[in-house]
Amino acid sequence: MQPGGHASWLKGVIEVPEWVHIIIRTLISFCAMFVFARLIGKRQLSQITFFEYIVGIAIGDMAAIIPDELDAPLYHGLLPMAVYTALPIALSWVALKSKSARDFLEGHARVLIRDGKILEDNLKKERMSTDELLEHLRSKNVFKVADVEFALMESNGTVNVLVKSEQQPLTPKRMGLQVPPEVEPQAVIMDGQIMDEALATIGFNRAWLKTELEKQGVAVENVFLAQVDATGQLYIDVYEDKLKIPEPQTLPLTNITLKKAQADLESFALATADVQAKRMYTEAAERIQQVIDKVGPYLTR
Amino acid sequence: MTIAQQVKTTLASLKSAQANLESFALATQNKQAKQVYTQAAQTTQSVVDQLQQRVGQLEKEEPTYKGF
Incomplete structure (x- = not known):
């Protein structure tokens, strides 16, 4: 220079x-x-x-x-x-x-498989070989072309696959089950510090948290992470990994109690000779069964 | 265990389940869940009431076991 x-x-x-x-x-x-x-x-x-x-x-x-x-x-x-x-x-x-x-600027998706039939012309337009197509399908966990209802190549080059309905994962909706809405849990303790904002969001306060911790016999300082779900169940992870903290059992326990009571009522109905009592037990058993059917999904999550 | 005792045990566990359902109803923030819990608690309460009556009858029939 x-x-x-x-x-x-x-x-x-x-x-x-x-x-x-x-x-x-x-x-x-x-x-x-x-x-x-x-x-x-x-x-x-x-x-x-x-x-x-x-x-x-x-x-x-x-x-x-x-x-x-x-x-x-x-x-x-x-x-x-x-x-x-x-x-x-x-x-x-x-x-x-x-x-x-x-469509002009970003391009548009091209259908590769429709109604379970591979569209060879579209495959050619995308310059995709049969091997590549199979590879894309496998990356989507589809190993049999017969399982595919519909597949298309997005404008960014990924292949998305809709499998036939009988191959789709089982969901509560498909089973016709009513399930409670999922609510995001809140982390109420992080690194031994109480998160007041999260606690307030889910509708609890420090006093409640202290009681829950006492129930499980843990001091706040020892808690690495604590989460509260929508039902007010507290899940705790402590620093000491060898320590076993029992998972909250109230929800499943209530479910079991109800089931047992229902079975008891049925056996009482069978055991008694009194016609009126028999009718009362049967009816009570039916009502508890209704309760179990309705509240069960909320108790078993 | 006599029948009266068995019915009393069931009554006790139903009461506990009913109380749990009520506390779940109070604890949850979700409206739908709250409603389900409250309804379940109410139905359970009505069964508890019926059983309570039956226990009264049984105690009359077997006075020996009253209070057990």
Whole structure:
């Protein structure tokens, strides 16, 4: 490098050694890249399209110009970076507003299997071989093409599979079971500290927590993590891993008590000779059975 | 165990289950769960009442075991 050969905005102000110049420019390009990356959005790498991927590389390349070409003014790097950031944002805004623009810009999913039949033409259009298709299916835990009802390739290249209904996992809905709504549990103790906010959210206070801890014979300081679920059951993990803390049993115990009482009532009904008492026992047994049917799902989770 | 004693045992466990159901109803924040628990507690309470009557009858029939 000849002295004075690199005219720069910084050199004009104060004389700095070249290495300081490089560091400053690197920091600027680093910060600019960070800002532009945040502007582009927070989508995961696996969700971006190929185009967005290339745009990312291009921006990175321009960022490299800033510390590399000391002669060039800063905006030679920053300006194209800004344009390259603005364009995808503008395009994604257009895509958000119009369906046809979306299809053009982001591509659309292509059906590979419909009604259990492989669509060979679409496979060809995606340039996918039979082996690749099978590989994609296997990655979705489908080993038999016969199990597939519907499969499509998303615009980002992943293959999603809908298996036939008889192959789908059993859910309470399919079983016709009524189950209680799931409510997120709250962590009420973390690292021995009581979380008052979480405790209030789930509708309890410190006094309640103290009582529950006493019931299980644990001091707050020894608790690594404690969670309360919607039914007010407290699950505790203590620092000492050898210590066994019993899981709360009130819910299942109540279920069992009810079941036993129901069986007792039935046997009383059989045992008694008194017609009126027999009728009363049978009716009581039926009502307890109704209670078990209704409340059972809430007690056995 | 006589029948009266057996019925009393069942009555006791039903009472405990009923009390548990009521405390679950109080503890839960979920409206639907609260309703289910409350209804279950009410039904159980009515059965408890019936059994209580029956225990009274049995005690009359077998006065020896009164109070056991």
